[in-house]
Amino acid sequence: MQKLGNDHYLEGLLSGDESVIDLIYKKNFQSILSFIKKNNGTYEDAEEIFQDALFQLIVRLKIRKFEITSSFEGYIFTVCKNLWRKELNKRKKRVRNEGAIELVVKENKHSSFILEQERWELFEEKINQLSDNCIKLLKDYFNKVSYDIIVERFNYSSQNVAFQRVFKCKKRLAELIKKDSKYQDLS
Amino acid sequence: MYEDIDKKIEAYLGGDLNSEEKKQFELIMSDDIELQKKVKLANEINHHLKEENWLSDEDKNSSSRKEIEDYIKSDEATKIRSKILDAGKRYKNPQSKFKSKRLIAAVAAIFVVALLSTVLFIRNSSTTDLYAKYYSDNDLPSLLKRSGQNDFLSKGIKSFKANEYETAITFFKEYLKENDDPILYSYIGISYLEIGNTNKALINFDKLLNSSSIDNSKALWYKSLMYLKINDTIKLRKTLSKIIKDSTNFNYKKAQDLLLAVD
The missing domain is CATH 1.25.40.10 (Tetratricopeptide repeat domain)
Structure with a gap:
């Protein structure tokens, strides 16, 4: 059987083709729903996140220079994951600042996320340009792996060396990001 | 203590500076746009790498943002949005379709039974x-x-x-x-x-x-x-x-x- 390509989905979405949108729902929603339910969400949360992801994809296709480099399913899943992370952060903050009334205009919600998602994609792209060693090291460091373990795992002579290496990798990443014109556009 | 500005930025973002150092650093930063940008990027990278956090973009005035929001307000975008919402309703509540399908199935079943009885009565x-x-x-x-x-x-x-x-x-x-x-x-x-x-x-x-x-x-x-x-x-x-x-x-x-x- 011929696998439906990204173009089929994207064209269908852009033209508002109901059968394509139904197919996208059928093929993708269940995995988003299980992810969100596993992470303290409800069906309604999953529905809103999924619909926002599809809508924002259309906006990006229409007015941003954008193409999906992965599979359509992979893209939607990543975006939904990020949207849900943002939503959870927001809810945590809301609990902390009880009583604070949040007035977010609908357009603003989408535009913020689209720009944040674009930045996220740019950062991912740049991380993947680092050496394998740097990628692993940064991951360990930010996942709060202790210096003792990092020293052992990466065969460094001391914690100070590990510390220096983390900074070098981060510096390199910052340079790669800064150099890219897309970053200038986003900041 | 901090020979490298990157390390100082890191300490600042990580909350490792004492109040005096922090004040001093912010004072320097207020006059230095390049440093502000550096701190901003370092903060974004940290948020990105700390996977549980999501950094919300508070910059409300960029031209990119305006362009996006203008499109979102357009009739075209509104139409597409409603199509997506409709698909959600169809997915969640396929009853209208299902009901008619069931009715067709029931009618078909009656036909099959009738046909079978006719055949079986002879057989x-x-x-x-x-x-x-x-x-x-x-x-x-x-x-x-x-x-x-x-x-x-x-x-x-x-x-x-x-x-x-x-x-x-x-x-x-x-x-x-x-x-x-x-x-x-x-x-x-x-x-x-x-x-x-x-x-x-x-x-x-x-x-x-x-x-x-x-x-x-x-x-x-x-x-x-x-x-x-x-x-x-x-x-x-x-x-x-x-x-x-x-x-x-x-x-x-x-x-x-x-x-x-x-x-």
């Missing part, structure tokens, strides 16, 4: 015990064509299928008062047979046999079944012998088999 079926083997209401002529036209007949068939034979007989007789339809004698006969009234069953089978119906040879078969049921082998053989005299008779082949079986 013969076989089971183990001789009577059970040879008796089958499938041998009864189809009344489907007629039933749509007459209320008594429809009710009679309904009762007959529900094994309510007495009621069925009443309706069939009412039907026969106004219609000359010898086929009905087979139904009435079988109904009597089912409630154990062999005399009346026989009378009705004979009425069919002596009628001009093309199905009259079926009466011989029903009589054979009746004799089989009441275990009257002499009359059974006699009746079966009549059937096998003419190969055009109903269940000619089965009659031969049954005759061999009772012999």
Whole structure:
């Protein structure tokens, strides 16, 4: 059987083709729903996140220079994951600042996320340009792996060396990001 | 203490500077746009790498943002958005589609049942015990064509299928008062047979046999079944012998088999 390509989905979405949108729902929603339910969400949360992801994809296709480099399913899943992370952060903050009334205009919600998602994609792209060693090291460091373990795992002579290496990798990443014109556009 | 500005930025973002150092750093930063940018990027990288956090973009004035928001407000975007919401409703609540599908399925099922009964009424079926083997209401002529036209007949068939034979007989007789339809004698006969009234069953089978119906040879078969049921082998053989005299008779082949079986 011929696998439906990204173009089929994207064209269908852009033209508002109901059968394509139904197919996208059928093929993708269940995995988003299980992810969100596993992470303290409800069906309604999953529905809103999924619909926002599809809508924002259309906006990006229409007015941003954008193409999906992965599979359509992979893209939607990543975006939904990020949207849900943002939503959870927001809810945590809301609990902390009880009583604070949040007035977010609908357009603003989408535009913020689209720009944040674009930045996220740019950062991912740049991380993947680092050496394998740097990628692993940064991951360990930010996942709060202790210096003792990092020293052992990466065969460094001391914690100070590990510390220096983390900074070098981060510096390199910052340079790669800064150099890219897309970053200038986003900041 | 911090030779490298990157390390100082890191300490600042990580909250590792004391209040004095922090104040000093912020003072330097307020005059240095490049440093502000560096801190901003370092903060973004940290948020990105700390996967549990998501850095919200608070910059409300960029041109990119305006362009996006203008499009979102457009009719085109509103239309697409509503299409997505509709798809969500269809996914969540496929009932309207489902209901009509179920209705179609139900209607189809009725057609299949009707078709099967028509086919089966003409066909013969076989089971183990001789009577059970040879008796089958499938041998009864189809009344489907007629039933749509007459209320008594429809009710009679309904009762007959529900094994309510007495009621069925009443309706069939009412039907026969106004219609000359010898086929009905087979139904009435079988109904009597089912409630154990062999005399009346026989009378009705004979009425069919002596009628001009093309199905009259079926009466011989029903009589054979009746004799089989009441275990009257002499009359059974006699009746079966009549059937096998003419190969055009109903269940000619089965009659031969049954005759061999009772012999």
